Amino acid sequence: xxxxxxxxxxAGLSTAWSLTKAGHSVSLVEQGPIPNPLAASGDHHRIIxxxxxxxxxxxxxxxxxxxxWDELWADxxxxxxxxxxxxCVSREPGDEADEYRExxxxxxxxxxxxxxxxxxxxxxxxxxxxxxxxxxxPEGGALHCRRIATGIADWLRKQGANVYENAKVVSVDTDxxxxxxxxxxxxxxxxxxVTAGAxxxxxxxxxxxxxxxxxxALAYVEPPxxxxxxxxxxxxxxxxxxxxxxxxxxxxxGAGMKFGTGLHKVETSDADWNREPVPGExxxxxxxxxxxxxxVREYRITDVVTCAxxxxxxxxxxxDERGKCLIVSACSGHGYKFGAAVGRRTAxxxxxxxxxxxxxxxxxxxx
Numbered sequence: 001x002x003x004x005x006x007x008x009x010x011a012g013l014s015t016a017w018s019l020t021k022a023g024h025s026v027s028l029v030e031q032g033p034i035p036n037p038l039a040a041s042g043d044h045h046r047i048i049x050x051x052x053x054x055x056x057x058x059x060x061x062x063x064x065x066x067x068x069w070d071e072l073w074a075d076x077x078x079x080x081x082x083x084x085x086x087x088c089v090s091r092e093p094g095d096e097a098d099e100y101r102e103x104x105x106x107x108x109x110x111x112x113x114x115x116x117x118x119x120x121x122x123x124x125x126x127x128x129x130x131x132x133x134x135x136x137x138p139e140g141g142a143l144h145c146r147r148i149a150t151g152i153a154d155w156l157r158k159q160g161a162n163v164y165e166n167a168k169v170v171s172v173d174t175d176x177x178x179x180x181x182x183x184x185x186x187x188x189x190x191x192x193x194v195t196a197g198a199x200x201x202x203x204x205x206x207x208x209x210x211x212x213x214x215x216x217a218l219a220y221v222e223p224p225x226x227x228x229x230x231x232x233x234x235x236x237x238x239x240x241x242x243x244x245x246x247x248x249x250x251x252x253x254g255a256g257m258k259f260g261t262g263l264h265k266v267e268t269s270d271a272d273w274n275r276e277p278v279p280g281e282x283x284x285x286x287x288x289x290x291x292x293x294x295x296v297r298e299y300r301i302t303d304v305v306t307c308a309x310x311x312x313x314x315x316x317x318x319x320d321e322r323g324k325c326l327i328v329s330a331c332s333g334h335g336y337k338f339g340a341a342v343g344r345r346t347a348x349x350x351x352x353x354x355x356x357x358x359x360x361x362x363x364x365x366x367x
Contacts, residue, residue, distance in 0.1 A: 001025070001190040003350065004179055006169050006203075008034045009041040010145070010336055011328055012195035013152040014343025016161060017072065019193075022347055026161040027187065028153075029179065031168040031199070035149035038275065040197045040309050042145065043218070044255035046336035047236050047247060049086045049140035050109050051100035057364030059103050061338065062139075068340035069143075076151040082252045084235050086140035089119070089292050090132045091241030100239060101135055111137045123234055125227050130291030131241055142236055143336060144253035169196075172203050177324035191350055192325045198271035198308035200329060208269070210318065211310040211329060215268045215275075218260035219282040220303040224295060231257055240292050248289070256302055261288050268308075277304035317342070317362035321355045328362075 001024050005016045008030035016028040036042045048069075052059035073079040090097035104111045112135060119134035120126050126134070156163050168182040178188045196203060198213045223231050237248035245262035264285050268274070282301035290296035310329050312318050317338075318329040328346055335342070342362070349358035 001350075002188075003027070003191045003193065004029060004177075004187055004189040006172070006179060006192065006194045007031075007196035007199070008036065008149070008153070008163075008165075009039045009195060009197050010148065010339030011041075011197075011342050011346070012193070013149060013156075014068075014072070014340045015193055015195060015328070015346045016156055016343075017075070017152050017340075018343045018347035019350065020156060020159050020161050021075075022351060024350075026156070027164065027189065028156060028161060029164045029167050029169055029181075029187070031166070033165050034153045034163070035146045037305075038272075038308070040307055041336050041339070042149070043305055043307070044146055044258075045082075045142040045144050045249050045252055047086065047140065047238060047249065048081065048143050048337040049236070049238055050104060050107070050137065051086070051088065051140070051238060052103050053096075053099035058334070058338075059107050061341065061361075061364055065338045065341040068344050071344075072148075072152070072340045076155055078151070080144040080147045080151065080253070081141055082144065083138075083141040084250070084252070085136060085138040086236045086238045087123070087134055087136045087234075088239045089126065089134045089237070089241045091130065091292060092132075092243075095241045095243070096239045096245070097135070097241045104137060109137065109139060111135045124230050125223065125234070125293055127291050127294035136235060140236060140238070142249050142252040144255075145336065147253065169203065172325055174323035174325035190324065193346060193350070194325060194327045195329075195346075197329070198310050200310065200327060201269070202271070204327065207320070207327070211312060213268050213271055214265040214309050214311060215273055215306060216260075216265040216309060217277060217281055217285065217304055217306045218258050218264075219285040219301055220256045220258045220305070221282075221286060221299040222302050223257065224298045227295075240289060244288055246289055248293075258305075259285055259289055259299075261285060263288060265309075271308040275306045275308075277306060314363075316364065319355070319359050319362050326350065326355070
């Protein structure tokens, strides 16, 4: 079959990869360059980890995600995963760190529980007396997004797929399987897969009742000189407890370290809205992390990167079939780690037509 994939974030790239491996003729169409720094998956790195609350359902899908990434590394000829593990800090009973720990224990996955004193001794950037406990799991790390995007795009070209950069899609005829580009050019296929991230609402405005777009930002930082070695050797920090909803990725893959938090987001109807950082934005993100990060105001802001994400109310993946078009959204900021698996499952759904089964998998309702 001839298949057009609209959007070259991780979902689109991995879908194009899987469809090409299945023998289809694939055209991948991206509105910007690949990797696109404005895309939700266009930053330097993202976290992969097993930790989810017991009821989330996604914890059991991580094994499939790892398997899919391993298949991708084999095809690319190199791995773009830094497997340094992850850690969480709990500051209040019932916070996300507590939920993640319980989910790991329930799943039988490895973790090491540390008292506050043990944690500070191992990771001196933590502030003593500000948290209940920490735990470390070896099954996690940082995925290097830009290297992955470049690698998949190069692989697709070598396999004969058509990869179009700086080609903005302005409309999709779902019944005809046709897209129209900003240039006026039209492209036709047997199927169209739309993986346009936060820009999906520009193509399908009616999905605004299901998908909500947020403008977010994260801060790249340089730690104090005496803590640089500790951060270089540290795991990714998935959660810092309490209500912070924050994560940190140490320097990895040639990129600096960054702080991000789910508290720093603003609802918007336009994925292109206010993408330039505003004065003081980096400092505002950084300062959320004290406690439990000690001396946090000594961390120098080196860059602020904005993102646009789509969220569903239940923070789960979303798919919708319309005629010859399948719309797939990796929602709510946790989609990257499943990217290769989502691509494989999307390609399978196109082949076997089991869209309902695919939707159930996306929502972690079945493995």
